[in-house]
Amino acid sequence: NEPAPPAEAAENKPSQPTVEPHTPEPHAPKEAPLAATPLPGRLCPRETSGVLIVDGGYNSKPRAVRAALSAAREVAERRGARLVIALGDMLELGAVSLAEHREMLAAADRSGADALILVGSELASAVAALAEPLQTPLRLFADSAAAGAAVAGLVQAGDLWLVKGS
Numbered sequence: 001n002e003p004a005p006p007a008e009a010a011e012n013k014p015s016q017p018t019v020e021p022h023t024p025e026p027h028a029p030k031e032a033p034l035a036a037t038p039l040p041g042r043l044c045p046r047e048t049s050g051v052l053i054v055d056g057g058y059n060s061k062p063r064a065v066r067a068a069l070s071a072a073r074e075v076a077e078r079r080g081a082r083l084v085i086a087l088g089d090m091l092e093l094g095a096v097s098l099a100e101h102r103e104m105l106a107a108a109d110r111s112g113a114d115a116l117i118l119v120g121s122e123l124a125s126a127v128a129a130l131a132e133p134l135q136t137p138l139r140l141f142a143d144s145a146a147a148g149a150a151v152a153g154l155v156q157a158g159d160l161w162l163v164k165g166s
Helices: 007-012 062-079 094-110 121-128 144-151
Strands: 044-048 051-056 083-088 115-119 138-141 160-164
Touching: 051 062, 062 083, 062 094, 062 160, 083 094, 083 144, 094 115, 094 121, 115 121, 115 144, 121 138, 138 144
Parallel strands: 051 160, 083 115, 083 160, 115 138
Antiparallel strands: 044 051
16 A cells, blocks of 8 residues: 555646446346247248248239348258248339349348249249249149148148248
8 A cells, every 4th residue: 555645745636537447247148049030921030840931922023032041041950841822912113023023032042942932823823934944843832722722732841931021
């Protein structure tokens, strides 16, 4: 312990702010569980009977479909899972509908999916307009009820099933 300086010496020195030493706060674990709850229909994952279902059924626009296909492919690869993709018509596209549905089919075909389940008249028109058939096996259905009835025979435990449509 040093003796305190004389009072006159302290008065001649400029005052300096006092800095308290920082005591770090305890940190959360590096792999803390995510506190957010996914919104239904917005790439919300759920597992049923060993099948990881990624529900993207809230809305389907071209950019959202491309993002969903990319995300599903990445997750399927990491899990070593077969990828089954169910796509429904993208609604409200107007004059660009056929072109956008054809591009969606091409993107789905490039995704490396093991099977495509296509639902709706817009997708049926796009399939009919293809110059060459897709490489990915596909099944085309008029509506989601018919597709739903057929899915049980297509999807198996260990698969990742992306559902994307309007």
